[in-house]
Amino acid sequence: MTAGKPVIGILGAGRLGMVLARLATGAGYPVLIAGSGDPKRVALTPDMLAMGAAATSGPDAAERAGVVILALPLGRYRTIPADQLAGRLVIDATNYWWEVDGFPDEFTDPLTSSSALVRDHLPASRVVKAFNHMGYRDLEDEARPPGQAGRKAIGVAGDRADDLEVVSGIVDDLGFDPVIVGALADGIRLEPGTEPFGADVDARELRQMIDRFPDSQRGRRLAAALASRAASGSDH
Structure with missing residues (x-):
């Protein structure tokens, strides 16, 4: 702990992971970052040397961090050290993206969210969805101090009020206005196929986009799947 801030462990040393690491170290958080390769190789990259984060293995980051951010492809979720x-x-900052993850049934099922898969893999962890819907370039370019005009928003979804409070504080520290979406299941409103996914908007507009979820592609797919399931159940 440094100045009351928890150590943040980031699993994933790709573009999103590095941007989040830069924002977190800039906000005064101690940061551990774990990629898929040798930690020594990650530690010697210019980005790592400049920001002051420490490279380590996934299990070590998981054990030593107070808060862990998943910044890796959803297709690798079974490698997360439960x-x-x-x-x-x-x-959970993961998303299902067919170009990377392919078309396995568990990812294409409209009734299942990416965070539900992560939560089921981590039954003893407290999972909150955040940082998944804004592109890494926008995350890096749009971070602003609290109260500054033009500040953008990040949606946050989770099942426990205290966890939502902690994650909202991290979102705020990293330069964005947190918008509580609801329970973890409501995080589906931030996934690919919705208005918020890829959006770079303020809190007011993000809330409006979240409210329009039923009209989104993802919302229509979910409604159709629920209707199909209900009809199938009524046939038995």
């Missing part, structure tokens, strides 16, 4: 993350607060 045992080390027991009891931890986990921020």
Whole structure:
């Protein structure tokens, strides 16, 4: 802990992971970052040397961090160290993206959200969805101090009020206005196929987009799947 701020562990040393690491170190958080390769190789990259984050392995970051951010492809969610993350607060920034993840049934099922898959893999962790819907370039370019005009918003979804409060504080520290979407299941309103996904908007507009979820492509797919399930159940 430094100045009351928890150590943030970031699983994923790609573009999103590095941007979040820069924002977090800039906000005064100690940061551990774990990529898929040798931590020594990650540690020697110019980005890592400039920001002052520490490179380590996934299990080590999971054990030592107070809060862990998942910034890796959804298709790798089974590699997340579940045992080390027991009891931890986990921020899920993953998304299903067919170009990377392919078309497995578990990812294409309209009744299942990416965060539900992560939560089921991490049953002893507290999972909150955030940082998944804004592109990494916008995250880096749009971070602003509190109260500054033009500040953009990040949606946050989770099942526990205290966890939502912690993650909202991190979102605020990293330069964005947090918008509570609802329970973790409501995080589906931030996924690909919705208005918020890829959007770079303020809190007021983000709330409006979230409210229009039923009219989005993802919302219509969910409604159709629910109707189909209800009809199938009534046939038996």
